[in-house]
Amino acid sequence: MTGTVLTTRRVDAYHALTVVAPGIAEHLRPGHFVAVAVGGPRSSMLTRRSFSVHDVKPDYGGTVELVFAVRGPGTSWLAERRARDTLDVVGPLGRPFPLPRDPVNCVLVGGDYGSATLFGLADALQRRGCRVDFVIGAESAERVFGALRARRMGETTTLTTEDGSLGMRGKVTDVLPGVIADVRADVVYACGPMETLRGVTAVAIEFDIPVQVSVEEAMACGFGVCMTCVLPVIGEDGITRMVRACVDGPVFRGERVRFEDVGTIPFDAAGAPGAPSASTSPASAGGGGGPRNVS
Known part of the structure; x- marks a missing residue:
């Protein structure tokens, strides 16, 4: 839809931009993302830029707030938008964070601007009676x-x-x-750089508790066509498949993401030369993450 910029502001090293987009705000859930066309109608920048959502207010005109760092010409153009400018926005996209049925103790971990997406999640968890503790860093x-x-x-x-x-x-x-032990955490949610998610997953595995990670992958289309955001994920059947973060994620069970092989096609992945034959279906590889704005 065409959204109107309501406000823009600087937040330390980042930019926050609020867009009036009632159709998106109404259906957006924590972990969803949006894809924004950049550069204007005559731009040579054809691909969209994908962003996690920091805040959503469906009851106040239907607004969504994006938080991003300037990384290249696309995000530079977006940072220059002002109130009343219009943006071409697609969303909500991806799979959101899965929420526990019963009240549990949750630790939310954010790295850099990845923590922006955790606040809507925290609100949803608290409405279900969950305890929420934050670990945030950069x-x-x-x-x-x-x-x-x-x-x-x-x-x-x-x-x-x-x-x-x-x-x-x-x-x-x-x-x-130390935080997991002190609060007796039942589950960890995380969003941030891939190396951070890899470390958070390793800690959660050590404590034998579930971990949901919102992966940072470059997404050019946001809805599964361009294949730029594929990464190796282990399905419930134990077979590794190259799945699309934008439609099969961006939230995955951390222990199923092969972080050490991100950026490659593992030799044992389904479809790789010499690999065992298997269905190319994701086979429930994940559940509901955070796209990376790279330019």
Whole structure:
């Protein structure tokens, strides 16, 4: 749909842009994403840019807020939009985060602007009676998104920066084991850079608790046509398939994503030369993630 820009603002190292898009806001769930056309009608930038959603207000005109970092010409153009400009937006796309049926203790882990997508999830979990604790981190203080909001929403909030400029020095994976143990977590949700998701998944496996990760993959179309966002994921039948993050995710069960093989086609993946024959269906590889805005 064609959405109208309501507000734009800088949030430390990031840009936040609110768009009036009632049809999208009405149906959007935590973990969904949107794809935005960039450059204007005469632009040579043909592919859309995909973004996680920070905030959605279906009851107040139907708005969605996107948070992104400027990485190239597409996001530079988007950062220059002003109130009353229009945007061509497609959404909601992808599979959202699965929510527990019963109240459980949830740890939400965010890296860089990946934490933006966790606040709608936190709200949905709290409406179900779940306890929510945050672990948020980045390289430096200006790249930590949502620290104040996390402190207001969560039972506890642990902040980390690699340079020690905010919170504890280190990475989110350094403090995550202690948080899981202290709050007796039942499940971990995470969104951020792929290396962060890999580390978070390893910690959750060590504690033998489920982990849902919203993967960061470059998405050129957002709805499964271009095949730019494929990654190896293990299905429930134990067979690895190259699945599309935009339609089969972007949220997956962390232990099923072969993080060490992202960017490659593993030799044992279905369809790879010499691999065992198998259906190319995702076979319930995941459940409901965070697209990466790369340019």
